[in-house]
Amino acid sequence: MDVITTDLCIIGAGSGGLSLAAGAVQMGARVVLIEAGEMGGDCLNTGCVPSKTLLAAAKTAQVLRKGAAGVVGAEPQIDFAAVMAQVAAVIAGIAPVDSQARFERLGVQVIRAFARFTGPREVEAGGQRIRARRFVIATGSHPMIPQVSGLSDLPYLTNETIFAQTKLPAHLLILGAGPIAMEMAQAHRRLGSKVTVIARSTALGREDPEAAAVVIAALRAEGVTILEGQDAARFRATAAGVEAVLADGTTLTGSHVLVAVGRVPAIAGLNLEVAGVAYTARGVTVGPNLRSSNRRVYAVGDVAGGLQFTHVAGAHAGVVIRQILLGLPAHAAKVVPWVTYTDPELAQIGLTEAAARAKHPDVTVIKQDFAHNDRALTEARAEGFLKLMLVKGRPVGVTIVGAQAGELIGLWALAVSARLKISAITGMIAPYPTRGEISKRAAGAYFSPQLFDNPKLKWLVGFVQRWLP
Template sequence: MQRIETDICVIGAGSGGLSVAAGAVQMGARVALIEAGEMGGDCLNAGCVPSKALIAAAKAAEAQRRGFRGVAPVAPQVDFGAVKDHVAAVIAQIAPVDSQERFEGLGCTVIRAFARFTGPREVLAGDTMVRARRFVIATGSRPFVPPIEGVDTVPYFTNETIFDLRDRPGHLVIIGGGPIGIEMAQAHRRLGCDVTVIEAAKALGRDDPELAAVILQALADEGIRLIEGQPVVRLSGQPGAVEVTLGDGTQVRGTHLLMAVGRKVALDGMGLEAAGIAHTPKGVTVDARLRSSNRRVYAVGDAAAGLQFTHVAGWHAGIVIRQIVLGLPAKADTRAVPRVTYTDPELAQVGLTEAEARAAHGTALTVVRAEFAHNDRAQAEGKAKGLIKVMVVKGRPVGAGIAGPQAGELIGLWALAISARLKLSAVAGMVAPYPTLGEVSKRAAGAYFGPKLFENSALKRLVRLVQRWLP
């Protein structure tokens, strides 16, 4: 058996693990990186990258289908297999950045095996025992498949397998109305599939209902069938003919089935008990520093039992590097972490939703809105549906939500404003180029000050006095 002693052992080569490994080794630490599956993790191989590549192809098809004023619409000729070639090509283009060769070139010791703790300071990976001063668990998550009757006998896809499907589904039935399910529903509908989404509760239920309604209406307008408030109780069928039975007895038939009901943190078989690492089914139990009950072990990304986003994993990596590489204090504060659902229009949120803000701040809360219908760039591009909402307490934003074109790009400004505790006057006073969608944020900020300026009788008397005395 080979034995390795190192400064930092990173378990998992997804977004968080790779960021920790790359940062630490380039700063001079000795790093061992362990990965049993594909380098790049879920984001590169089965998540963010392939889904956005598929969405891009679907968007191109929809642009042809809709046309434009003065530009005649045409029926898009979709080669579903070629679309999947595009998805694979995008993954291949990005893969070298996450490859074993690159990280070995940086100086990491890369071990391609499953990792299991054998003690507080040791991990066994294949035939290699790794002893380290610090460990970082970055194992990510896997699709959760609920124990529905018949699930063991019916063919289904998850996000890990759907991108390998080269024949276009005739009717795709999606169980789960969260971001993954909704994104895949619109993409497949635009590529020529019939689509039904089944959600046991409320579709996009984590998001502001007013904003989510914009997205769900857009999907309905495109012909996507959405069934809410009904659990799935039974599955049956065979390849090309699946049947889903709902709680009220309704039966939904389709050609293909996609499970998109959530994700499960990948910690099984890691021997966490042997290392004294407390955990729950949601992930490793960590403090604000992302340190576990074993002071030598940290967790990042999905493994840290919190928000399951690639950008959170990367952010976590920076927090951990600051501590275990540089010896400096750092804590994770999630109040300014944005999230985006990449539909068309997009849905983005950072900080508190309106309901959360009302519960936390009561009458101190002011909610301001701006419609994309009043944005000249949105009108010019024929994408004027949607709005922005900003939750304001004592002149500072505590949350912002956007449903509209490029919401994922626009939310960055509000993530910065909340993170830096900027006053709303900073956003209202910025100079935004014209015409841009970004003006919608400035308009929303201005809406907070409008009543104070234009409905203030004392201010109007002062202005009249000033006008009388100005030379």
């Protein structure tokens, strides 16, 4: 068996693995990249890229359907196969950036095979042994499949298979009510499917409840049925598709089932025990620097047991590069923004209101509605709000729900992660009219009591007005 000696061996060619490989090889390291599946990982092939492309088509359909004041809407003509062809085209357009050919041109040795550790300093893949100074596990995650009677007997869908559908589901039953479930529910409903969401507890349960309620109300208004506090007891195939029996005895019939109840780290078959790498059901056990119990092995992205977002994996790559290439200390960021790309969108950075009140008894919570934002009013999209959590004049969390919330959260991601004072936001000039003005208005509201309800300040202003020449 051939033996390859290298500086860095990366297992997994998703966002984290590719970012790390590209950075490391261009900085002069010898890099081996191992990937058994598609280059680009989940984000490119079955996650971010296809889902947002589908959501874009669905949004266009809804705009045509609703019209506007003085503009009569009409039911759009939808060619679902053409929509899915566009999804595939977008993936194909981005794929060369993540391709094996590109990374080989950069100087990375790419091995397309499954990898498994054969010792603390060695991996086997594709009939070759790779010995490296450092290893990085970047294998991502895959859909969690719950143990529900009859489910395994069905051709159920997950995010890994739903984008291969070319025929619109007549009635899509969705098991789960997290971000993926709610995005797919709205997209398919807008494209013409009947959709029923089965939520074990509360839909979008990890989000600020007040913000989640805005999204849930919007989906229900569009015709998505959301059954909260329910669970599926069993499934069975029928001539028309599938039947689901809920825990309370309610029977639902649909054409397809999408399972979207969460994700589990992809660690099966890696032989981590042999490498001395500790792990749990949440993934590889790592410290703040992303190093595992084997000092030569790191983990990044979903498999590292934290938040499961593409941008987290990319950020992890930078943390690891600083350590293994430059010998500098580095820790993963503790504060990470995320967005649920429904319409309206829901974005979060830092602590929610409930978490902030629990951690900081002296927290100040400020809420600004888009109903008072002129740009939102001109677009007839005034639903939602911005909620700002402040401690001693510094933001510790921001929740935004409304159109383009994902674009607006970037400013607050900087403010929270850099621990900026709120005066930095009040001091900026926001162009008018923009949705971004809501951030400045919320920041300004923090100082309003000091300016407008302050007797001493009013006395000073009166004194100056009497004596100022």
